[in-house]
Amino acid sequence: MAIRYPNGKKYVPATEKKASSKKQVKKDLTFSNRGKTLEDMIDEANAYYLTVKEAVIHKKPVPIQIVNVEYPSRSAAVIREAYFRTPSTTDYNGVYKGHYIDFDAKETKNKTSFPLKNVHLHQVTHMRAATAQGGICFLLIRFSILNRSFVLPFSILNAAWAEMEKGGRKSIPFDVFEQDAIEIKESYSPQLDYLKAVTVLLPL
């Protein structure tokens, strides 16, 4: 059984992460993936932006409810009982060129549309509120089989979500991405230079 965070993401223990990345490398030796997960690519981009002073964007830690902690003498405290909590925001936020940036990252194996079941109500609610305050909100969506990544402005997601709530379609067609989203061109360093695409969303 795959273990998932409350936000639906698969849980991978830190000790297994390296091993599983290696496995992926064997399967996929194309230029643009190299076994990196979408999260790895975003981490790499954020570290790059911080170093070159282009932006300060961090992934938020997973919220945990701690119940019991042990304190072995002379060593670090060990959490012995804790539970995953449902987050109330998106995973990433920060500041770029004076703007508040807020987004979540999603990966899909679908080739013709992005299923909205990948998005959670609390994420939509949060991005609505942050947009109303003048924040720049979006989804960073990777179509893994197509090897293409997009910045989808929150306005498009919001409209699709409202449609779905009225009984409309439960996914965003790939056509919409080609027309209304901003494609992230893969480069070398960082591989996923997503802020170049986000620049299009900034007010003039």
Next chain:
Amino acid sequence: MAIRYPNGKKYVPATEKKASSKKQVKKDLTFSNRGKTLEDMIDEANAYYLTVKEAVIHKKPVPIQIVNVEYPSRSAAVIREAYFRTPSTTDYNGVYKGHYIDFDAKETKNKTSFPLKNVHLHQVTHMRAATAQGGICFLLIRFSILNRSFVLPFSILNAAWAEMEKGGRKSIPFDVFEQDAIEIKESYSPQLDYLKAVTVLLPL
């Protein structure tokens, strides 16, 4: 032995929090404290700002390194081994009137100055980077015995930190707060309406 997070804060297990708040109520029945911790007051203010659509500001979860998770059938996953990690940012951020807001909260029992040992280098480094991107950064400092709270602009902290690194004084005198910080007037709902003080820091 008091248990502390890597950022120096005392660790209080969630199950003990209620009990310890009750204890504090007994000790302190003045109008403005009522046994609430500074964190409680900020949580209350942030919930209020979200409800009245004035700002979207959240506390970041404590970063944890998860090593082992158990999955009892039919119940939630239980984290059985995890460790506290050192955060790389401040505790609070969000968006207010189109501005990126970033701060940490500090409480001191000192009455004549704020000791800089309450601040950590990674917090200063982070606020330097966020300020350079146009973010509004500050410390929310509560002098608990004096029952007075201030928004200290990052520029003042940054100058004092640089002085200390050159061998200068290791604290910020209370005079500096009265002159250069913005006092938070306590009110009813929310009790600690800190954004009113932050407004002074926003660019015109």
